[in-house]
Amino acid sequence: MADIVSADVRSRMMAGIRGTNTKPELLLRKGLHASGFRFRLHDRVLPGKPDIVLPRYRAVVFAHGCFWHGHDCHLFKWPSTRPEFWQAKIGRNRVVDARSEAALMEADWRLAIVWECALKGRTRLPLENVISACADWLRSDRQRIEIRGE
Template identity: 85%
Template sequence: MADIVPAEVRSRMMAGIRSTNTRPELLLRKGLHAQGFRFRLHDRSLPGKPDIVLPRYHAVIFAHGCFWHGHDCHLFKWPATRPEFWRTKIGRNREVDQRTDAALADAGWRQAIVWECALKGRTRLPLEEVISACADWLRSDRQRIEIRGG
């Protein structure tokens, strides 16, 4: 199936997609800050440049977009155009995620992944529930948590 917009328009649209300060990330930051958590953003010294870094809890939080990380939910669908490119691109993103997880775990960092589908779409959870789950995890001694749409 051909794309419905010209190549230069598609290129401009794709270039406009943010890698930092995304809507899911901003929702998490606002909610955690309101709960009294203080954090750093996008620490380049850590593997994967986590979205939210909470040094006091030795924890990091990633707000993963379901499309870009190939999540198995209703928000992810393989594009019909240039399938080889997208399989390579998303496959590489998944490999980087695995290496990042391993490097952070080896360094002793606790990790949380909040999937986009937990915050948007038909399976989204109430924002208060997502923030509460993150806060409970931060106060616990659990190593890892993954929050996905219900």
């Protein structure tokens, strides 16, 4: 199936997709900050350039978009156009995620992944519950947490 917009328009649309400061990330940052947590953003020194870095807790938080990271939820659907491209692209993203997670754990960082479906869509959780789960995890000694929609 041919694209419904020109290559220039598609390029401009794709360039507008944010990699940082996404809505799910901003929701998490606002909630954690209001709960008293202080953090750094997008530390380039750490593997995977985590969205939120909490050095005091030796913890990082990733706000993963379900489409870009190939999550198995209702927000992810394989595109019908150029399937080979998208399978390679999302497959690479998954490999990079796994590598980054392993490197962070090996460096003794604690890891939280909050999926987009936990914050939007029909399976979303109340924001207070997501922030509370993150805060409880930060105060605990658990190594890893993954928060996803219901």
